Amino acid sequence: MRAVPVWRTTVDRDRCMGSGVCVALAASLFVLDDERSRAPVEFVAPDETVLDAADSCPARAITVTENGRVIGPRD
Amino acid sequence: MPVPVGDPVAYPFNEAAGLELSARYARAQRADGLERVRLPYGEPAWLVTRYADARLVLGDPRFSRAACTAHDEPREQPGRVTAGIGATDPPDHTRLRGLVAKAFTVQRMERLRPGIRALAEGLAQDMADSGPPADLVESFALPLPVAVICRLLGVPEADRALFRAWSDDAVSSNAAEQVAASMRELSAYMVELIAEHRARPADDLITELIEARDVEERLSEAELVEQCMGLLIAGHEATAMLIPNFVHLLLDRHGGLGWLRDDPDRIPAAVEELLRFVPLRTGALAARWATEDVEVGGVLVRAGEPVMVSVGAANHDARRFTTPDTLDLGREGNRHVAFGHGVHHCVGAPLARLELQEALRALALRMPSLHPAGEVVWKRRSLVRGPHTMSVGW
Secondary structure: OOOOOOEEEEEOOOOOOOOOHHHHHOOOOOEEEOOEEEOOOOEEOOOHHHHHHHHHOOOOOEEEEEOOEEEEOOO | OOOOOOOOEEOOOOOOOOOOOOHHHHHHHHOOOOEEEEOOEOOOEEEEOOHHHHHHHHHOOOEEOHHHHHOOOOEOOOOOOOOOHHHOOOOHHHHHHHHHHHHHOHHHHHOOHHHHHHHHHHHHHHHHHHOOOEEHHHHHHOHHHHHHHHHHHOOOHHHHHHHHHHHHHHOEOOOHHHHHHHHHHHHHHHHHHHHHHHHOOOOOHHHHHHHHHHOOOOOOHHHHHHHHHHHHHHOOHHHHHHHHHHHHHHHHHOOOOHHHHHOHHHHHHHHHHHHHHOOOEOOOOOOEEEOOOEEEOOEEEOOOOEEEEOHHHHOOOOOOOOOOOOOOOOOOOOOOOOOOOHHHOOOOHHHHHHHHHHHHHHHHHHOOOOEEOOOOEEOOOEOEOOEEEOEEEO
């Protein structure tokens, strides 16, 4: 039986500038806390939106990994 | 309790000239509900002036920009803008933004800092060498961001005089025919420039966008032209206006540039405070239409109704910022919304910050005795506020 892939989302809160881009794109995956973003659910099922959020972040503060391999932001 | 609604009031509240915010904003912030406003053109709208409401409307997917194509958009210009990234919602918006977002991240911008520093210092030195007085706009504030965006995009700097006139029209409330003619000329210019880049690819953003179209089919030809036009205008216009606005405030309210020269580490926080303090837009951000009923600031905004956000007012909201009308260059926790908020948050914000920091640094270090040499001549009939000319001495 193959394991279902799981993505891990992390937000570097020191880098975050609170633009709100990620929260507006994916309110279920990001929340603004003290005007900075965090990912309330660390592990999520693969979802293109989380990669979009990582790509769109002006601070490059969001990292998405799959089994330890960085898959977002995409170049 | 529904708030009784009177006739919409005329908007914008203030003229383009100067940087004062009309007292009507503070009154609207203190009052219950939202104001109903009517702009020179288009349907009436709700006006948001409070910081928390601004972040709600700008950050919530229940408010749509794409809806502008189906409405008579409330606006200051006679012509309607129905194309470009500003007229889209996700997922179209995400696709278009993703194409350029990686070119403007904080990390990519930091690599440009040495070059931008040298450029700013060079311009300040040229100004110093040619002797006072000088027009800060023409000698410094315009050439700096124009040179930077031209190099990033791959636009010849020598064409500055051409696109400056088109760009001025893009952010003015000039006659519809004049604005439309300028946009057609800018579009034709960009089509030609894209053809040249197709023939001779280079290490620049226009080439990168062409590859995204031709190789990966991630955008249409019309979108490619609009993206390039948008980047050229948005990439310099606001920064060129903010530099003289910042210098004007520093000279007028802070006794000059000496405080920044004494400790240049003060510059980043000072830039954030100046961004918060300057109401760059004469009016509000482009309208967002509610796609379902949403309560905003005590008012039930009905599906299909437009809401406009004054970021200038939100940045002076006493509920969020202590002593909002004081220019406090060391202000902490300064999470202003000068670059907007949510999916349309300015993609070029990291570049603008970098240019503004380096502009102030170069002026503070090279000409710390900078002072006014006459009255500021303010732009009029403009969607963005700032000096048309600003004579300075040193």
